[in-house]
Amino acid sequence: MKRIFLSAALALSFIAVNAQSDRYKSAMEKLIATLDTTKTVDGYTELGNSFQRVAEAEKTQWLPYYYAALATVSAANNMFVTGQTDKIDPIVDKAAPLIAKAEELQKDNSEIFILKKMYNTAKMMADPMSRYMELSPVAAEALATAKKLNPENPRVPLLEGQDLFFTPEQFGGDKNEAKKKFEEALKKFEAFKPADNLAPHWGKDQATYFISQIK
Amino acid sequence: MKLLLTTALSLAAVISSQLANSQSVLKGMVTNNKSKPLPGINITLKDTYDGATTDSLGRFSFSTTEKGELTLVASSTGLKPFEQVLKLTKDSSYNFAIQLKAEITELSAVVVTAGTFEASDKKRTAVLTPIDVATTAGANADVTAALKTLPGTQQVGESEGLFVRGGTAAETKTFIDGTLVNNFFYSSIPNISTRSRFSPFIFKGTVFSTGGYSALYGQALSSALVLETIDLPEQSAGSLGFSPLGISGGLQKLAKNKKFSWGFNYDYTNLWAVFKVLKQRQDYIKEPEYHTGDANFRFKTSATGMVKYYGYFSRNKLGFRENSIDSIGYKDRFGLKNFNMYHNLSWREGLSNGWKMNLGVSYAYNQDDIDGGMQNSSNQDVVLQGLEWKDFGLQSKGKYFNAKAVFEKRIVGLSAARFGVEYNNSNDNPNYTDYTSQHYDFTIQEHLKSVFAETDIYLTNALAAKVGGRFEHSALFDRSNIAPRASLAYKLGKESQASLAYGMFYQNPETRYLRSVGNLDFAKATHYVAQYLKTNKNITARFEVFYKKYDNLVKTGTQYNNDQVAANNNGFGDAKGIEVFWRDKKTIKNLDYWVSYSYLDTKRDFLNFPTAMQPSFAAKHTGSLVMKKFVTAWKTGFNMTYTYSSGRPYYNIYNDNGINKFADRGETDDFHNVSFSLNYLPKLFSKGANKFTVLVLSVNNIFGIKQTYGYKYSYNSIRKEAIVPPSRSFVFIGLFMSFGVDNTENVINSNL
Numbered sequence: 001m002k003r004i005f006l007s008a009a010l011a012l013s014f015i016a017v018n019a020q021s022d023r024y025k026s027a028m029e030k031l032i033a034t035l036d037t038t039k040t041v042d043g044y045t046e047l048g049n050s051f052q053r054v055a056e057a058e059k060t061q062w063l064p065y066y067y068a069a070l071a072t073v074s075a076a077n078n079m080f081v082t083g084q085t086d087k088i089d090p091i092v093d094k095a096a097p098l099i100a101k102a103e104e105l106q107k108d109n110s111e112i113f114i115l116k117k118m119y120n121t122a123k124m125m126a127d128p129m130s131r132y133m134e135l136s137p138v139a140a141e142a143l144a145t146a147k148k149l150n151p152e153n154p155r156v157p158l159l160e161g162q163d164l165f166f167t168p169e170q171f172g173g174d175k176n177e178a179k180k181k182f183e184e185a186l187k188k189f190e191a192f193k194p195a196d197n198l199a200p201h202w203g204k205d206q207a208t209y210f211i212s213q214i215k
Numbered sequence: 216m217k218l219l220l221t222t223a224l225s226l227a228a229v230i231s232s233q234l235a236n237s238q239s240v241l242k243g244m245v246t247n248n249k250s251k252p253l254p255g256i257n258i259t260l261k262d263t264y265d266g267a268t269t270d271s272l273g274r275f276s277f278s279t280t281e282k283g284e285l286t287l288v289a290s291s292t293g294l295k296p297f298e299q300v301l302k303l304t305k306d307s308s309y310n311f312a313i314q315l316k317a318e319i320t321e322l323s324a325v326v327v328t329a330g331t332f333e334a335s336d337k338k339r340t341a342v343l344t345p346i347d348v349a350t351t352a353g354a355n356a357d358v359t360a361a362l363k364t365l366p367g368t369q370q371v372g373e374s375e376g377l378f379v380r381g382g383t384a385a386e387t388k389t390f391i392d393g394t395l396v397n398n399f400f401y402s403s404i405p406n407i408s409t410r411s412r413f414s415p416f417i418f419k420g421t422v423f424s425t426g427g428y429s430a431l432y433g434q435a436l437s438s439a440l441v442l443e444t445i446d447l448p449e450q451s452a453g454s455l456g457f458s459p460l461g462i463s464g465g466l467q468k469l470a471k472n473k474k475f476s477w478g479f480n481y482d483y484t485n486l487w488a489v490f491k492v493l494k495q496r497q498d499y500i501k502e503p504e505y506h507t508g509d510a511n512f513r514f515k516t517s518a519t520g521m522v523k524y525y526g527y528f529s530r531n532k533l534g535f536r537e538n539s540i541d542s543i544g545y546k547d548r549f550g551l552k553n554f555n556m557y558h559n560l561s562w563r564e565g566l567s568n569g570w571k572m573n574l575g576v577s578y579a580y581n582q583d584d585i586d587g588g589m590q591n592s593s594n595q596d597v598v599l600q601g602l603e604w605k606d607f608g609l610q611s612k613g614k615y616f617n618a619k620a621v622f623e624k625r626i627v628g629l630s631a632a633r634f635g636v637e638y639n640n641s642n643d644n645p646n647y648t649d650y651t652s653q654h655y656d657f658t659i660q661e662h663l664k665s666v667f668a669e670t671d672i673y674l675t676n677a678l679a680a681k682v683g684g685r686f687e688h689s690a691l692f693d694r695s696n697i698a699p700r701a702s703l704a705y706k707l708g709k710e711s712q713a714s715l716a717y718g719m720f721y722q723n724p725e726t727r728y729l730r731s732v733g734n735l736d737f738a739k740a741t742h743y744v745a746q747y748l749k750t751n752k753n754i755t756a757r758f759e760v761f762y763k764k765y766d767n768l769v770k771t772g773t774q775y776n777n778d779q780v781a782a783n784n785n786g787f788g789d790a791k792g793i794e795v796f797w798r799d800k801k802t803i804k805n806l807d808y809w810v811s812y813s814y815l816d817t818k819r820d821f822l823n824f825p826t827a828m829q830p831s832f833a834a835k836h837t838g839s840l841v842m843k844k845f846v847t848a849w850k851t852g853f854n855m856t857y858t859y860s861s862g863r864p865y866y867n868i869y870n871d872n873g874i875n876k877f878a879d880r881g882e883t884d885d886f887h888n889v890s891f892s893l894n895y896l897p898k899l900f901s902k903g904a905n906k907f908t909v910l911v912l913s914v915n916n917i918f919g920i921k922q923t924y925g926y927k928y929s930y931n932s933i934r935k936e937a938i939v940p941p942s943r944s945f946v947f948i949g950l951f952m953s954f955g956v957d958n959t960e961n962v963i964n965s966n967l
Binding site: 053 | 254255257258259261262263264265266267268270271292293344346449450751752800847
């Protein structure tokens with residue numbers, strides 16, 4: 001009888017633990033699915049906050065910090081696209097401590113260096129004339145590290161392609177070279193298997209979109 | 216067993232579904248302290264997933280199944296977070312009205328800017344960037360030349376230095392990494408202004424105060440130029456430069472761990488070839504020749520700590536003759552040999568509990584060997600009767616040691632207190648040789664000790680004050696002074712602010728006027744400055760008014776040869792003025808320009824002046840227009856600078872039995888100068904390139920406008936001659952390259 005009780009207690013606690021991580025998984029899955037379809041600054045801000053809540057409740061998971069930073073940087077990029085460069089700084093500055101937390105929990109991860117590259121590029125875009133000299137090499141180095149840590153990461157050629165795409169030709173931009181990078185990214189997306197369904201998997205749509213923009 | 220498990224499972228399911236059914240609803244509104252709704256605020260039930268983000272009206276609403284004692288947090292960057300402990304039971308409902316106050320942060324707080332110009336990449340209130348200093352036409356990469364396009368400075372062309380708000384060049388002192396720099400400029404040449412010694416590329420930050428500067432600095436009646444050297448370089452790089460003036464080369468190496476770097480530069484300049492093409496007014500016996508070398512190392516001592524060393528050596532010489540104004544048919548000969556070295560070592564460290572420390576020492580040695588004389592028409596040395604004093608030698612040796620320690624403690628928010636000590640030791644040893652080879656040798660030794668304290672008080676994001684004081688003791692004069700300083704800044708709007716500054720400033724009498732110390736005291740200036748500043752990313756508008764009162768200025772008495780010797784501190788004077796600065800990067804596409812205007816009303820009675828009058832180094836109206844345009848398609852930057860100055864007074868003063876009288880006086884014509892420069896960057900952003908090349912072409916006084924700085928007189932006041940630049944225009948062409956010296960940079964560049 002005693003043994004049966006013990007087994008029952010064990011089983012119950014197993015269920016409880018499982019329920020906990022199920023809760024994490026389902027919350028994250030829901031948020032990531034929303035992130036995949038979000039396009040507005042308000043949407044990204046809200047998602048950034050939501051991921052941050054999960055991050056701070058969990059404390060030991062790097063992914064919610066990663067996604068909170070990703071949403072924040074995406075909000076800043078959105079400000080850049082809509083020409084509101086003066087609003088980039090207060091938004092993108094929120095991403096720095098999130099990236100640092102993610103890196104604390106997960107060292108030498110290619111995806112975090114991708115994030116660092118995006119953060120520095122966004123920061124530079126707020127005032128390219130005076131920040132180019134300082135931040136451009138920092139961003140390039142982060143991307144180079146991301147590539148070194150995982151040469152098969154499809155987001156590396158995606159960002160390389162974006163740099164070539166957005167840089168004016170006289171500054172070394174090249175749409176044809178960009179297209180090659182996006183095609184390389186697509187190939188890598190085909191081969192890329194995320195570790196699980198919470199791991200970063202974004203970017204394929206972007207690569208397809210940019211290719212469609214290049215004649 | 217199986218049954219038990221099933222029961223347990225269904226039990227768990229029932230419990231969780233019940234939990235899901237009993238929800239608490241939390242809603243509310245978030246505003247700032249002016250009751251304006253705040254959107255995008257993160258509302259969190261601490262340690263749970265539950266929460267919301269406020270909408271555009273500051274509202275939020277969410278439900279939670281959590282129970283028990285929980286904390287609701289409302290937070291966003293730049294705001295002080297709000298926390299409230301809640302007791303959540305079945306179906307509880309809360310409605311919040313949350314007010315968030317702004318946190319005092321560097322990003323949003325007002326900055327005291329009265330009297331200062333800053334060149335920085337980081338600071339919001341900076342009016343220039345370090346790149347601006349290098350690309351201002353006419354500046355030719357001289358830090359001080361670029362500063363001369365800002366209001367408050369004079370266009371003095373006949374001697375070096377920054378003449379600020381009616382002050383002499385000696386009233387501006389320069390500091391590198393906190394410590395005083397002696398001989399910041401190359402040694403003086405009669406009626407030709409020299410350059411500042413240091414390359415602008417070693418500095419990352421420049422603070423140029425034209426009045427009311429901090430208690431951390433002293434011994435400057437008018438102005439402090441505070442330069443901060445760069446920290447670790449971004450990457451290892453080598454550099455080479457070629458021009459008809461000379462060659463230069465250097466190397467900077469950054470360690471793999473990015474915590475240590477070292478480097479050196481060498482520069483050889485010889486104006487022989489250039490003077491063959493661009494005719495000089497002077498007839499050069501020895502065209503100016505400079506050997507300049509520098510070396511540095513920097514290392515991180517911790518996340519916030521850094522040790523930096525910069526060392527500089529220069530050896531240069533020149534010699535020329537020109538028609539003598541004192542005796543027709545004869546020539547004046549002037550020769551100068553200079554050796555200078557400068558070492559600066561600094562250590563800054565963030566300590567625990569909000570303490571910071573800045574230590575610095577510098578040592579400089581300067582030696583000038585000046586040789587003066589007269590020559591006849593066939594260029595042979597002669598000594599003329601009555602003009603024997605023109606045949607002389609002067610060897611001046613100066614040794615300078617400066618040390619400074621500053622400690623800072625963050626009190627609350629941005630408010631901080633700092634205090635420290637400074638020690639300046641100078642040993643000036645001029646050795647004069649007259650035409651009979653008689654030597655006159657003497658030494659002036661000064662130990663100046665200072666103690667200072669200052670506090671930054673941030674009352675809100677919109678109101679800040681800086682209050683400080685400085686105590687100095689001079690061993691040479693056996694005098695002490697106490698100088699209070701205070702400034703206040705108030706934020707008027709998101710982009711605009713007003714600030715006020717007040718301060719008392721003391722300075723030793725210049726050693727050049729000293730033969731003995733006598734009963735001399737510090738000269739004194741009192742500054743009152745009021746400023747309005749509006750800055751955003753594209754436009755800077757700055758308006759400043761000031762009043763400066765001078766007391767205890769040095770008066771000179773008897774003269775040895777043509778030298779004036781300090782007699783007493785009975786001099787006085789004042790200066791008042793209005794200054795306007797406007798910079799606009801946006802209105803005209805791809806054109807960045809700034810306009811400066813200064814109005815100055817100043818009079819002083821000092822040195823041998825017969826009365827209080829406008830000194831010859833001060834013009835009433837001064838203005839500059841600086842334009843920069845980068846044409847991306849041509850990879851070329853075009854820069855133009857126009858400077859204007861109304862006529863300056865000139866005087867010929869003679870001593871009639873102890874009374875100074877005017878032999879002649881007048882005013883020069885207005886001064887105009889247009890300079891142009893072009894930077895061509897052929898490899899700019901080219902893919903895969905690991906080189907950065909810039910071709911520079913610059914022309915000073917491109918239209919060859921006649922410029923008169925003043926007049927000089929023969930010793931007997933019979934003849935008068937205009938002081939003009941050595942040549943109408945000056946042209947410079949140079950090619951500078953930097954290139955990566957390790958793989959990191961290849962990687963970076965191929966990824967650009």
